[in-house]
Amino acid sequence: MVKVCFISHSSQKWGAEKFLLETVLQLRDQIEIVVLLPNNGALCEDLQKYDIDHHIIPYTWWVGKNISIIKGVVKLVHSLFVGMYIAYKLKKMKCDVVFSNTCTICVGAIAAQVLRIKHVWFTHEFLWEDHQLRFHLGKNISTFLMDKLSHHCVVNSYAVYESFTKNLSRREKWRVMYQPVTLHFSPKPISIVAKKNFRCMILGAIKDNKGQKDAIAAVYLLKEKYSICAELFIIGDGKSEYVNELKKQVCEHDMQEQIIFIPYVEFAASWMNETDIVLVCSKNEAYGRVTVEAFLSKKSVVGSASGGTCELLKDDNNGLLYEPGNIEQLAKKIKILHDSETLRNEIAERAYLWAEDNISWQKYNKELCEILSVQSE
Structure with missing residues (x-):
């Protein structure tokens, strides 16, 4: 051997x-x-x-x-x-x-x-x-x-x-x-805030190139321009200075009840089951483990059209893409999935089948x- x-x-x-x-x-x-x-x-x-x-x-x-x-x-x-x-x-x-x-x-x-x-x-x-x-x-x-x-x-x-x-x-x-990717589920029920509104989730290391700032700005724009009070869970760890900078951004927009910070979690799949869509806002993701986890969890993904993300996501097919850094476009893509549960489920199903066939x-x-x-x- x-x-x-x-x-x-x-x-x-x-x-x-x-x-x-x-x-x-x-x-x-x-x-x-x-x-x-x-x-x-x-x-x-x-x-x-x-x-x-x-x-x-x-x-x-x-x-x-x-x-x-x-x-x-x-x-x-x-x-x-x-x-x-x-x-x-x-x-x-x-x-x-x-x-x-x-x-x-x-x-x-x-x-x-x-x-x-x-x-x-x-x-x-x-x-x-x-x-x-x-x-x-x-x-x-x-x-x-x-x-x-x-x-x-x-x-x-x-x-x-x-x-x-x-x-x-x-x-x-x-x-x-x-x-x-192997999905890992928690052996015990996870402790999570009850869902009140449409929920988005962004997972991964908290740092500038992962795009958490863009996600926060898009959720704020949804509220101000479209009167959509979406929730955003930011899951992951990062340097305290940068995490505090993001929390300050949330406070400035008075969105403390909408946007929740959660430290690194072991069982990402269990948390994905508690969201409506997953955001991948990285400026240049080499591959996209979170994207594949979302596919296998049958969750629709909105991702930035850069790096490996646009190899996995085909716009309007198994996900939605937006121009990196374009907050207006990101908010519009989230709104599309918010407005149609049918479309959301169709995209999620296509993403799941694509992942099963290709990865x-x-x-x-x-x-x-x-x-x-x-x-x-």
């Missing part, structure tokens, strides 16, 4: 980390699995709960925000030595394949190169466009190295594919694989097993 080492860039439970956990749970009967993490965290707890072999080895990213050249070089040298140490550990574990779960870490590629074993690099992000991160070596050199140090480079959308391969002379190692674990597992050289079941 092939033994694969999955390397996570963090021990938290955001989109990429959830995907890693769901992937290893899907493949655990077909491959031997070991997971490396840079520190302790929520992901470690889940790996332990499911009895997945995992180890903590402190390592750093080869990307960052506004890092000086000297500091960047220090981090790269550190990654080089840690990569060699990981190679030593993986040799003792008799691993056959290394799977780096995001492009933010390079230690897996270094370890695989030292051991001369297969390396797969899965990229979930644009970097600058969605997280304001830059490669210490620059994007052109880094993508060249990603290509050279990998047997396969997998990305989660065609938008990310174009972003990373546009300056490469050859692209045969690169492929797009849409990530499936299944069966299809994904087959492709991934081919990449890992494992016979799929």
